[in-house]
Amino acid sequence: MINIFEVAETNRMIEEENLDVRTITIGISLLDCMDSNVDQLCSNIYKKITTIAKDLVKTGQEIEKKYGIPIVNKRISVTPIGTIGAPCCKSTSDFVKIAKTLDRCAHEVGVNFIGGYSAIVSKNMTAAERLLIESIPEAMKESELVCASVNVGSTKTGINMDAVKLVGEIVKETAELTKEDDSIGCAKLVIFCNAPDDNPFMAGAFHGITEGDAVINVGVSGPGVMHEAIRKAKGQDFGELCETIKKTAFKITRVGQMVANEASEALGIPFGIIDLSLAPTPAIGDSIADCLQSMGLERVGAPGTTAALAILNDQVKKGGVMASSYVGGLSGAFIPVSEDQGMIDAVEAGSLSLEKLEAMTCVCSVGLDMIAIPGKTSAKTISGIIADEMAIGMINQKTTAVRVIPVIGKDVGDSVEFGGLLGYAPIMPVNTFCCDEFIDRGGRIPAPIHSFKN
Incomplete structure (x- = not known):
């Protein structure tokens, strides 16, 4: 903890030098939400996120008030949707339905962004992960607060060049679909190598499958x-x-x-x-x-x-x-x-x-x-x-x-x-x-x- 001798210095950093906590991010596992029916999956996702994260924004504001430290963003990350949607998503529209649910959750609890509309395909892709990637342009157009990421390579597996080719097309398509807003959909899409499971920063945040429930x-x-x-x-x-x-x-x-x-x-x-x-x-x-x-x-x-x-x-x-x-x-x-x-x-x-x-x-x-x-x-x-x-x-x-x-x-x-x-x-x-x-x-x-x- 900060001791009394550090208080004055910390106050100066906040007031004069733009020190802030950029984000408090709750990572939420959606593994127990999986279902063979996409509507039931969306219902499970909505219930879990809005329950666990319901007090995030309020808590952040209380900490800001207590210590005078700006907390710029309150965010949520979830288990990669390419995995969560695998049992039930048979089309890109099924995945877009999940993206809209995530967006609804983010608006409901008041966070700035929600990340995890993601696929981890550094070695190869499942059929579901390909569908998720192909759904990204429409998902970015139809949602406001959802962030997407695709991990296409790692030091342990190499680089999946089929995925690299695909995401190049996806970036261009996302730009086209959101061109009326200066292609801003691409600002919510990041392509990774060696993506960490515990990153709290957008647009690349997701909750790794090795993480706990929250x-x-x-x-x-x-x-x-x-x-x-x-x-x-x-x-x-x-x-x-x-x-x-x-x-x-x-x-x-x-x-x-x-x-x-x-x-x-x-x-x-x-x-x-x-x-x-x-x-x-x-x-x-x-x-x-x-x-x-x-x-x-x-x-x-x-x-x-x-x-x-x-x-x-x-x-x-x-x-x-x-x-x-x-x-x-x-x-x-x-x-x-x-x-x-x-x-x-x-x-x-x-x-x-x-x-x-x-x-x-x-x-x-x-x-x-x-x-x-x-x-x-x-x-x-x-x-x-x-x-x-x-x-x-x-x-x-x-x-x-x-x-x-x-x-x-x-x-x-x-x-x-x-x-x-x-x-x-x-x-x-x-x-x-x-x-x-x-x-x-x-x-x-x-x-x-x-x-x-x-």
């Missing part, structure tokens, strides 16, 4: 706090800089641990993990780009950017694990474009390209995130972008992800406004050379040699 996972964020600490370390050598980042991450994580314990006790649900991910927002002073530039870069994307991000990510993890025995999820630094004003500025200044972002994902927490690309980008080019990012995750034994938004009707030079925490983004150019023949090979890229550790 769990509280908390995500803490403090780019503004970290930026201020790094700014004050100007002129220090790298050893001293790393100590500064590590100590700051420790303090941020302590806040998350306190909130997690309070929420767990109030809701009577076991505590799972703290995810210490420096997740930016469009607000000025709440930027990962600012943290990197405070290390001595003129702009994100300049030579040295990947090294600076590696320092930040590693020291955040080191500080976090000293503050809590249960650090999990993604934990590190997110580099979404649309949600980070500094990243947007770097794209508009010409210092940050899609290729440089890909290099940065080798050392950050996730991957290519919230990147708007031309609406004319082909499905197979999107699959190629996904394949590259999945390969980085597979080879480096880390989580990587792709959340790209081909904005229908827009091209390089345009921008798109998503609103709220999703921010806005300039349309980034995409390499237009063809990868169709590569994607059309199909099959599975084998796991790397270092995966054999049994």
Whole structure:
């Protein structure tokens, strides 16, 4: 717990440096809801979610009031629906019916998002999982608060290139179906390699099948706090800089641990993990780009950017694990474009390209995130972008992800406004050379040699 000597410092972080608890997420197992009848399944899902999560929002608000700590989002994650719907879903419309039920649950209990409209297909796909993936465009159109994810690769299994080809088509179709809202359906869809079972952050949150009946996972964020600490370390050598980042991450994580314990006790649900991910927002002073530039870069994307991000990510993890025995999820630094004003500025200044972002994902927490690309980008080019990012995750034994938004009707030079925490983004150019023949090979890229550790 935070002691009395840390209170003043924590208050300053909250009031002046945008420290917040980004999310309290309840993970809920739906395994006991499974049924051979889709309507009965939906009824079971609705009853369980609205019972377990009925006090989540109220509890979050009470913790905010008690400690003065902003809790930005209250969310739910559920067991991957590709598994839950297998006994009864015989068509994409059956899965869309489940998506609408999840959306109704989210509105009923008042959460910001519900995640878990997901399929784990890193080695192969069942017929039901294929149906779920094919249903995603319609599900994203017909729901407001449901988030979807597909895990298409892992270090242990390799990359399912049949799934990679399919999800490229799905991203493009989702963009088309939601084009009247600037293809925003794609902002609720993420493609993973090595997806964690306990991630509280959207759009990729789901409740892993190894988890218990329900769990509280908390995500803490403090780019503004970290930026201020790094700014004050100007002129220090790298050893001293790393100590500064590590100590700051420790303090941020302590806040998350306190909130997690309070929420767990109030809701009577076991505590799972703290995810210490420096997740930016469009607000000025709440930027990962600012943290990197405070290390001595003129702009994100300049030579040295990947090294600076590696320092930040590693020291955040080191500080976090000293503050809590249960650090999990993604934990590190997110580099979404649309949600980070500094990243947007770097794209508009010409210092940050899609290729440089890909290099940065080798050392950050996730991957290519919230990147708007031309609406004319082909499905197979999107699959190629996904394949590259999945390969980085597979080879480096880390989580990587792709959340790209081909904005229908827009091209390089345009921008798109998503609103709220999703921010806005300039349309980034995409390499237009063809990868169709590569994607059309199909099959599975084998796991790397270092995966054999049994």
